[in-house]
Amino acid sequence: MADRLLEVRGLRVAYASDRGPVIPVDSVDLDLDRGEFLAIVGESGCGKSTLLYAIARLLGPPNAGEIIGGSIVFRGQEMATLDEQHLRHIRWRELSVVMQSAMNALNPVLSIGSQLEDACRAHSTMGKREIAERSQDVLRLVGIDPIHLRSYPHQLSGGMRQRAMIAMALLFTPDLVIMDEPTSALDVVAQRSLMKQIRELQDRLGFAVVFVTHDMSLVSHFSDRLVVMYAGEIVEVAATRQCFDNPLHPYTQGLLDAFPSIRGPKKHLLGIPGAPPDLARPPAGCRFAPRCPQRTERCETPPPVVEVDGDRVRCVLYDRAEVAV
Amino acid sequence: MSGSEPLLRAVGLTRHFRIGGFFRPQALHAVDDVDFEIGRAEIVALVGESGSGKSTVARLLARIYRPTRGEIWFDGREIAGLRSRKQKLSYASEVPMVFQDPFSSMNPAYRISHGIERGIKLHRPDLARRERDAEAERVLDAVGLVPASETIHRFPHELSGGQRQRVGFAQALAFRPKLIVADEPVSMLDVSIRIGILNLMSELRERQGVSFLYITHDIASARYIADRVLVMYGGHLVEEGTTEEVLQRPKHPYTQLLVAAVPDPRAPLGIADASDTGEPPRVVDPSEGCRFAPRCPLAFDRCRVETPLRREVGAGRQVACHAAEPDELLRETA
Numbered sequence: 001m002a003d004r005l006l007e008v009r010g011l012r013v014a015y016a017s018d019r020g021p022v023i024p025v026d027s028v029d030l031d032l033d034r035g036e037f038l039a040i041v042g043e044s045g046c047g048k049s050t051l052l053y054a055i056a057r058l059l060g061p062p063n064a065g066e067i068i069g070g071s072i073v074f075r076g077q078e079m080a081t082l083d084e085q086h087l088r089h090i091r092w093r094e095l096s097v098v099m100q101s102a103m104n105a106l107n108p109v110l111s112i113g114s115q116l117e118d119a120c121r122a123h124s125t126m127g128k129r130e131i132a133e134r135s136q137d138v139l140r141l142v143g144i145d146p147i148h149l150r151s152y153p154h155q156l157s158g159g160m161r162q163r164a165m166i167a168m169a170l171l172f173t174p175d176l177v178i179m180d181e182p183t184s185a186l187d188v189v190a191q192r193s194l195m196k197q198i199r200e201l202q203d204r205l206g207f208a209v210v211f212v213t214h215d216m217s218l219v220s221h222f223s224d225r226l227v228v229m230y231a232g233e234i235v236e237v238a239a240t241r242q243c244f245d246n247p248l249h250p251y252t253q254g255l256l257d258a259f260p261s262i263r264g265p266k267k268h269l270l271g272i273p274g275a276p277p278d279l280a281r282p283p284a285g286c287r288f289a290p291r292c293p294q295r296t297e298r299c300e301t302p303p304p305v306v307e308v309d310g311d312r313v314r315c316v317l318y319d320r321a322e323v324a325v
Numbered sequence: 326m327s328g329s330e331p332l333l334r335a336v337g338l339t340r341h342f343r344i345g346g347f348f349r350p351q352a353l354h355a356v357d358d359v360d361f362e363i364g365r366a367e368i369v370a371l372v373g374e375s376g377s378g379k380s381t382v383a384r385l386l387a388r389i390y391r392p393t394r395g396e397i398w399f400d401g402r403e404i405a406g407l408r409s410r411k412q413k414l415s416y417a418s419e420v421p422m423v424f425q426d427p428f429s430s431m432n433p434a435y436r437i438s439h440g441i442e443r444g445i446k447l448h449r450p451d452l453a454r455r456e457r458d459a460e461a462e463r464v465l466d467a468v469g470l471v472p473a474s475e476t477i478h479r480f481p482h483e484l485s486g487g488q489r490q491r492v493g494f495a496q497a498l499a500f501r502p503k504l505i506v507a508d509e510p511v512s513m514l515d516v517s518i519r520i521g522i523l524n525l526m527s528e529l530r531e532r533q534g535v536s537f538l539y540i541t542h543d544i545a546s547a548r549y550i551a552d553r554v555l556v557m558y559g560g561h562l563v564e565e566g567t568t569e570e571v572l573q574r575p576k577h578p579y580t581q582l583l584v585a586a587v588p589d590p591r592a593p594l595g596i597a598d599a600s601d602t603g604e605p606p607r608v609v610d611p612s613e614g615c616r617f618a619p620r621c622p623l624a625f626d627r628c629r630v631e632t633p634l635r636r637e638v639g640a641g642r643q644v645a646c647h648a649a650e651p652d653e654l655l656r657e658t659a
Contacts, residue, residue: 043515044486157605158375187374187542192586214515217588258520260549262572262587269549271520275485 005175005208006032006055011070011080013047013054022279024050026232027070034175037202037209039219039240041255042229045276048212049100051229052178055079055210056097057087075175092123096169098162098179105165106153112139112164113149119171138167142197159190166198170205179211183218195222216255220244228252231277231287238311248313250292286316330401331362332536333386333420333504337395340381344609354608355381357560358395360635363504366530368537370547370568372583373557376605379540382557383508386538387422388413400503418448418500425509427489431481437492438477441465441499448500464495467533468525487518494525504536505529511546523550545587548572553641556580559606559616562635566642576638576649578621615647623648 008030014021024047032038042048050065052058055072057079059065072079074095082090099105107115116135120126126134136146142163144156153161162182169177179198183191199222202209213219219226219240226243228236228251236249247253254272274291277283283290289299298316306318338359345351356378363369373379384390386397388404397404399416407413424430431440441461445452452460458477465473468491481489490510497505507526511519527550529535541547547554547568554571556564556579564577575581606616615621618628627647635645 043517188544188588189374189582189586192588215588216516220588255517258517260520260523260545262545262548262584262589266548269520269524271524272517273521275487 003034004031005034005036005075006030006210007071007073008055009071009073011051011054011072012068013050013059013065014068015050015065017280019280023282024065024232024279025054026282028234030227030234032176032208032210035202035206035208036225037199037211037223038225038227039223040210040212040227040229041214041216041219043214043276045279046229047232047279048214048229049180052097052180052210052212056091056095056178057082058097088123092119092169092174093172094174095176095178096172096174098165098169098177098182100181101185106161108153111150111152112156116149116168116171119168123172134171138170139164141170141201142167157190158186159194162186162190162194163197166201170201170207173205174207176208176210179209181213182211184213184215191218195219198222217259228255231282232279233287233314234312235288235314236311238313242309242311248308248311248318249288249315250294250317251288254291254293286314332365332367332400333363334398335359335361335382335386335395336398338382338385338392338397339394340378340385340390341393351610354560354611356385359557359560359562361555361562361565363536363538365503366534366536367553368526368530368539368551369553369555370539370541370544370551371555371557372541372544372547374542374583374605376559376608377557378560378608379557380508383422383506383538383540386420386504386506388416414448418444419503421497421500421502421505423490423493423497423505423507423510426513427486427493428513430493431489433481435480436477437465437479437481437484440492441477441496444496445499460499461495464498465492467498467529468492468495469521470495485518486514487521490514490522491525494522494529498529498533498535502535504538506538506540508540509542510539512541512543519546520549526550543587544572544583545589556583559611560608561616561632561645563617563646564644565635566639570639570642576642576644577617577646578623578648579617582620615645621648 008028011025011028012023013025014023028051040048040051054067059067067080070080113135117131120131120134135149139146139148144160144163148156156164183194186194195218198209211219211223223240226238226240227234228249230251236252243252247256257269258271260269272291277287277290285300286303289295294317303314303316304319305312305314308318338356340356342353342355343350344353359382371379371382381390385392399420404416407416438461441464442457445457445460461477462473465476470476470488470491511522514522523546526537530537539547539551551568554566554568555562556577558579564571564580571580572584575584613632614630615628615633618624621628633645633647635643638644638649
């Protein structure tokens with residue numbers, strides 16, 4: 001899978017605030033291959049959703065965020081500066097987004113069928129019959145009886161609404177599906193079956209997924225690679241399994257230590273004391289340093305991004321040059 | 326709980342809601358015939374999926390709803406029999422609730438002191454103003470919001486989600502409670518913050534002897550702090566036992582499904598591949614029979630016509646399932 005689908009380089013996004021610009025996404029580099037499942041994890045306010053919106057070019061009023069630097073190359077095409085007209089051709093057909101809360105993302109006064117139809121009309125020239133057929137197909141794909149084309153969102157359970165959202169995203173079998181915490185409103189049983197279904201669909205249809213979540217354990221069995229964000233920066237990128245078995249960055253270690261386990265011995269957990277920094281005034285050095293149990297004086301200058309066994313980590317602990325001294 | 330009267334005992338607790346129009350009245354069975362006990366300084370977790378009736382139980386305990394049938398005994402008294410305003414207030418102060426959403430459960434226009442001191446004013450009118458301030462600082466200190474003398478003058482927007490949830494517990498503590506009903510207190514919080522709130526609950530139990538009814542859909546967190554677990558499904562209490570017992574050897578097929586669905590990053594890939602249709606149970610005018618039967622891999626004819634009663638399957642262990650076997654049998658087949 002050397003086929004590169006998405007390449008993000010030095011991406012910076014700014015929001016205006018009364019206290020000067022806030023940079024929720026700072027110098028982010030990201031690669032995604034075709035058919036890959038990439039998970040982005042981090043706490044609320046770490047910039048993970050903003051990063052998604054930037055990639056999908058959904059920033060701007062009313063979000064009022066702005067890309068102030070860097071590039072987003074999707075299928076060989078620069079996205080960061082693309083105008084609305086060209087974006088229309090890419091959105092939904094080649095890149096689609098599944099929003100966090102299906103309850104709010106679906107229109108409560110329109111049936112599922114007419115919402116699917118809306119999307120088809122806006123992004124293609126399909127005829128009425130074609131639309132009906134395609135709508136039935138995608139609902140079947142996610143395991144919903146096509147009878148529900150006539151149902152309204154409130155008649156479906158939370159899990160089914162989320163599935164309907166995914167069905168919508170798959171209308172044109174895009175290359176990339178971006179998902180912003182699609183399971184956070186569901187309970188564990190529904191969460192698990194939705195995750196399994198996403199993975200199955202992905203294996204079958206071959207699209208790539210960028211999946212944002214604050215719950216690391218959720219993606220542990222489903223994603224290929226894991227990106228850990230903290231305070232607007234990527235602090236670790238690693239193969240998922242490796243990241244869980246051998247987390248490098250102290251923040252990742254802390255996140256993993258914050259989960260009570262359902263099996264094995266019970267132990268007292270500490271989580272990560274403190275709160276994330278104010279992004280309008282981030283710490284000068286390592287942004288995690290104020291909460292880091294392993295901080296030293298060296299953390300007062302920005303840490304280097306170091307490569308360790310194919311993983312990337314932004315931490316001075318792994319800086320070989322420093323270790324040698 | 327040996328012999329002595331438990332702090333709280335619910336007997337046949339039932340709550341139905343009338344829905345539908347005048348010509349098509351229906352009853353939504355949110356909670357059906359639920360019995361449980363909570364001991365002194367005990368943390369009991371109530372787990373179940375959304376819509377299983379666990380929040381309705383919380384509201385019944387908090388006297389927000391009146392039960393359709395059944396009784397709640399608290400400290401030797403039946404709470405439906407509380408008549409005077411004084412008795413009701415005293416119950417409310419002994420059984421406060423902490424809510425799920427720390428962002429909407431606090432008035433943004435008032436300082437932290439307002440919410441705490443208002444409760445004190447109402448429930449402990451004997452305290453003078455200076456004593457109230459001191460008490461507010463004491464409870465903020467107890468929940469780890471230090472320095473309390475500073476936090477007390479803050480506004481909700483100045484605090485993070487985790488800090489706000491601590492304020493929620495501080496408000497409850499100011500009433501000198503015996504039982505705190507915590508309805509999903511961590512589900513809106515970030516993973517890194519959650520554990521702090523769970524630790525806080527354990528600490529309050531240790532130091533102040535408060536009992537908790539911890540309502541959650543996250544059974545891993547229930548295991549972390551709770552002594553006993555109650556599992557609800559479709560308004561029925563389907564399994565009960567000590568936390569370790571229930572989670573290590575779940576007997577009810579729903580509990581098994583729930584345990585298998587918990588993502589465990591430390592486990593190897595591909596274990597416990599629970600397949601599930603995930604249809605919610607029918608709780609509007611339900612017919613006889615087990616409510617989990619349509620999803621249950623073990624269901625047989627009897628399950629569809631006869632509601633399983635809860636029966637003892639081990640020490641302190643109850644399960645409502647026709648298919649579940651008692652301990653000895655299970656050990657033989659395993």
